[in-house]
């Protein structure tokens with residue numbers, strides 16, 4: 001059997017628990033398995049033919065689809081909010097919008113149990129070291145959603161003395177949701193966009209299965225101003241250039 005192809009047997013107890021309804025309708029089990037109509041070969045989604053007598057009990061899919069199907073429907077967000085956008089995020093968790101429909105209702109108070117960081121609000125220079133630390137503590141696979149104008153680019157406080165001009169300057173952002181604040185529907189759309197991104201990932205190329213371990217992001221240093229440790233070599237280079245220039249001027 002080639003890599004990436006798996007067979008799901010659904011003629012088990014689980015099948016009976018669902019009252020004969022297909023468990024994996026999305027990956028090729030047609031809704032009409034309870035009917036007499038055979039599944040057309042092209043809907044199978046693979047080059048393998050299912051024998052007539054097994055149709056309705058066996059379906060064929062890829063490991064990628066199966067793996068992503070499980071992950072996309074159990075994205076647990078981290079439970080934290082930063083500013084006004086957090087109120088909209090809370091609305092999405094409440095009954096009217098209810099993101100438990102997407103398997104996301106288990107908001108975790110610990111980064112070690114979270115898959116998704118929703119950055120919902122203004123990112124201040126005082127807060128960004130904590131955000132980066134929390135991101136580093138999340139296990140792979142992990143995703144970041146920048147919710148609203150502030151998290152995406154500073155928003156109305158852009159270039160403010162105490163505000164970071166976008167959380168993507170420090171952590172990799174997967175989905176941006178525009179608005180000030182974004183509506184709950186917009187956040188839902190962002191979460192569905194993230195699910196679509198997960199659908200497109202392949203088990204053979206995702207970074208968390210690569211041979212090299214993920215490097216943690218250096219924690220920014222907050223002093224009189226915010227310093228990104230990744231910029232320190234640049235600072236040293238610029239300082240050396242200034243000193244060199246001053247020495248040349250002193251000689252002349």
Ligand code: SF4
Pocket residue numbers: 083084085120121122147148149150151155156179180181182
């Ligand atoms: S984007 Fe608007 S609503 Fe959201 S945190 Fe910033 S100011 Fe508040």
